[in-house]
Amino acid sequence: MQKVLEVKDIHTYYGYSYILQGISADVDKGHVMAILGRNGVGKTTLIRSILGLTPARQGQVVFKGTDITQFQPHRIARAGIGLVPQGRRVFQALTVRENLTVAAMDRRQGWTLDRVYSYFPVLKERESQRAGSLSGGEQEMLAIARAMRCEPDLLLMDEPSEGLSPLLVKELAKTILQLKAKGLSILLVEQKLPFALGVADSVCVMSKGRIVYQSTPEELRQNEAIKSQYLGVLT
Ligand SMILES: Nc1ncnc2c1ncn2[C@@H]1O[C@H](COP(=O)(O)OP(=O)(O)OP(=O)(O)O)[C@@H](O)[C@H]1O
Ligand SMILES: [Mg+2]
Numbered sequence: 001m002q003k004v005l006e007v008k009d010i011h012t013y014y015g016y017s018y019i020l021q022g023i024s025a026d027v028d029k030g031h032v033m034a035i036l037g038r039n040g041v042g043k044t045t046l047i048r049s050i051l052g053l054t055p056a057r058q059g060q061v062v063f064k065g066t067d068i069t070q071f072q073p074h075r076i077a078r079a080g081i082g083l084v085p086q087g088r089r090v091f092q093a094l095t096v097r098e099n100l101t102v103a104a105m106d107r108r109q110g111w112t113l114d115r116v117y118s119y120f121p122v123l124k125e126r127e128s129q130r131a132g133s134l135s136g137g138e139q140e141m142l143a144i145a146r147a148m149r150c151e152p153d154l155l156l157m158d159e160p161s162e163g164l165s166p167l168l169v170k171e172l173a174k175t176i177l178q179l180k181a182k183g184l185s186i187l188l189v190e191q192k193l194p195f196a197l198g199v200a201d202s203v204c205v206m207s208k209g210r211i212v213y214q215s216t217p218e219e220l221r222q223n224e225a226i227k228s229q230y231l232g233v234l235t
Pocket of ligand 2: 043044045086158
């Protein structure tokens with residue numbers, strides 16, 4: 001299996017705070033890898049280290065065979081890593097169309113405005129509305145669509161289901177599976193276990209800056225001890 005992303009024993013700090021204490025994880029081409037863990041275990045910090053926003057002080061991040069650990073964030077984005085940030089962070093005062101235009105890069109894989117709209121018809125309907133007037137679910141779709149306009153090979157999604165109703169979480173799962181079917185590789189950070197298990201090909205559980213468990217979704221589903229210890233699932 002070809003690896004799109006290889007995270008090799010990375011150690012990341014904020015000043016003197018030692019957050020990622022030796023994380024290793026891979027994303028296979030065309031697969032969804034889910035990272036699960038409670039609040040504050042370092043999930044967003046892992047994403048920040050992959051993107052070069054808070055670079056690892058030790059260890060390596062390898063993307064499509066190139067060591068990008070010390071690359072600047074803009075260079076990493078251009079290399080083909082997209083982000084759907086925690087809390088969505090769409091440009092509230094801009095229209096849907098403007099959000100999808102400011103983010104666009106080149107045309108490597110042809111994520112034109114029309115193609116994006118064909119995946120997310122609701123965004124076409126709302127294209128002249130301010131992003132701030134959209135519902136949470138629509139803003140999530142906009143954040144994903146915006147990331148696709150940068151033509152990523154790998155998408156990093158930071159708790160995309162946060163704050164969405166169960167119905168919208170189902171829609172989100174469908175969208176993720178559709179993008180995966182098109183060959184996109186995805187690293188999905190989540191706290192909602194059933195949602196993550198439903199879309200992932202492999203899962204890692206994080207606790208206190210380390211990966212404490214790694215398996216298939218099916219194995220984790222059946223591992224009551226891991227679920228109750230690290231994910232707060234009542235058994
Ligand atoms: N900019 C920062 N400066 C200092 N410490 C930080 C900073 N950002 C996060 N931290 C700390 O790093 C640790 C990991 O935070 P991180 O945001 O990576 O967790 P998380 O798993 O994404 O949590 P959540 O599920 O709440 O989003 C936490 O203890 C947090 O307080
Ligand atoms: Mg986070």
